[in-house]
Amino acid sequence: MFIENQNKNEIFLNSARNCLRYVIRAFRIKQIYLPYYICQAVRYAVKEEDIAVKFYHIDEDFMPEMAFDKNDYILYPNYFGICGRQNKILSNKYKNLISDNAHALFAEKTGCAAFSSPRKFLKVNDGGILISDKIIHDDFQTDADRNIEITDYESFCKNELTIDNESIKLMSEKTKKQLSAVDENAEKQRRLNIFGNYSKLFEKYNRLKINPDTLDVPYVYPFLSDKSALIGKYLDMNDIYTLKYSTNFPKGCFEHELSEHLLLLPLDEKAFNICSYFDFHKF
Numbered sequence: 001m002f003i004e005n006q007n008k009n010e011i012f013l014n015s016a017r018n019c020l021r022y023v024i025r026a027f028r029i030k031q032i033y034l035p036y037y038i039c040q041a042v043r044y045a046v047k048e049e050d051i052a053v054k055f056y057h058i059d060e061d062f063m064p065e066m067a068f069d070k071n072d073y074i075l076y077p078n079y080f081g082i083c084g085r086q087n088k089i090l091s092n093k094y095k096n097l098i099s100d101n102a103h104a105l106f107a108e109k110t111g112c113a114a115f116s117s118p119r120k121f122l123k124v125n126d127g128g129i130l131i132s133d134k135i136i137h138d139d140f141q142t143d144a145d146r147n148i149e150i151t152d153y154e155s156f157c158k159n160e161l162t163i164d165n166e167s168i169k170l171m172s173e174k175t176k177k178q179l180s181a182v183d184e185n186a187e188k189q190r191r192l193n194i195f196g197n198y199s200k201l202f203e204k205y206n207r208l209k210i211n212p213d214t215l216d217v218p219y220v221y222p223f224l225s226d227k228s229a230l231i232g233k234y235l236d237m238n239d240i241y242t243l244k245y246s247t248n249f250p251k252g253c254f255e256h257e258l259s260e261h262l263l264l265l266p267l268d269e270k271a272f273n274i275c276s277y278f279d280f281h282k283f
Contacts, residue, residue: 009131012171014143016102016128017045019115020075022168023098024049026134027112032098033074035064037245037255042075042100060209060254062086068094076111078104080222080264084213087111103219105129106188118175120219121191122182127175145174188217194267195221201276207261220264228263231278240271 013019020042024032031052034042046053057065062079063086077100078087087110091097097111105121107114113132118124126143143166198221199210207224220243223231232242243264249256265271 009133009135011130011132011135012176013128013130013140014126014166014169014171016100016115016117017041018166018168019128019130020045020098020100021049022130022136023113023115023132024051026132026136027073027096029073031073033068033072035075035077036249036253037079037258038075038077038100039102039245042077057253057255064090070094072096073098075100077102078107081105081107081219082210082212082216082222084108084216085211088213104217105219106184106217108215118179121187122179124175124178127171127179141169143169143172143175145172191217191219191267194269194272197272198223198265198267198275201272207257218267220266223263223265224257224261225263226261228261231265231275232263234278235265235271235274238274240266240268240274242266 011019011022013022023029024046029049029051031054032046033054033056034046035058036055037058043053056074059065062083064074064076068074072094073096074090074094075098076087076090078084081104084104084107087097087099087107091099091110095112099107099109099111099114101107101114102117102120105116105118107116109131112134113130115128115130118127118129195218202221202223202225203210205223205225205227208222210222212218225231235242243266245259245262245264249259265275
């Protein structure tokens with residue numbers, strides 16, 4: 001799938017965060033804009049490159065609240081894999097937009113560079129896929145195969161720690177082989193089906209007005225509600241781990257609402273089936 005469709009500007013690296021580090025070097029970026037609402041791994045990757053960072057807020061449509069200068073380098077995450085529309089708007093306006101598609105493995109390339117994280121979608125331990133208008137002519141080392149079997153949260157964290165400490169390397173041969181065997185269309189359809197089922201179940205309770213682009217293939221179903229914590233506990237009781245983004249935002253900004261009340265539901269049949277038994281009328 002991904003390997004066979006490789007084009008000359010596509011680079012297979014060992015992680016998405018190292019894709020960002022590669023972009024910073026390739027474009028010789030001295031300053032970058034990041035959203036406040038972003039995972040810590042991105043902040044750490046930028047810190048490793050020792051460049052200036054400015055931050056921006058997002059509104060309820062997940063769009064930046066500020067305007068940028070035409071030559072600014074701006075990182076924009078395709079939040080939850082459902083912000084393709086916003087991504088296109090921004091890339092048409094800003095030539096130096098960098099698309100963080102860690103949540104959008106199947107998204108089209110927009111901006112001067114775009115990178116994704118296959119291990120968030122597929123059963124691989126590592127890897128990042130970068131499409132960039134500029135490349136580095138350097139002989140990067142190929143990453144070693146990882147043999148950590150991810151069966152629970154503890155093994156997930158162990159794998160994350162090994163990736164955190166890695167320098168920029170080419171994708172391991174094991175991961176390349178695993179990606180080449182994936183049925184892309186089947187995986188897309190599976191995710192769209194479960195996302196649609198969540199929408200039917202939760203739409204009237206969800207404070208987020210989800211309006212994905214027709215080409216979006218979601219990573220999770222984002223559910224914003226005062227009852228999200230209850231559902232999260234309900235899933236935890238059934239051994240379903242749910243994701244949590246950044247915390248400790250001041251009251252009054254949209255990011256605070258997200259950090260307090262957003263639940264990211266996995267696109268997994270077991271998780272959906274458990275959620276379908278949750279009775280909103282009892283709470």
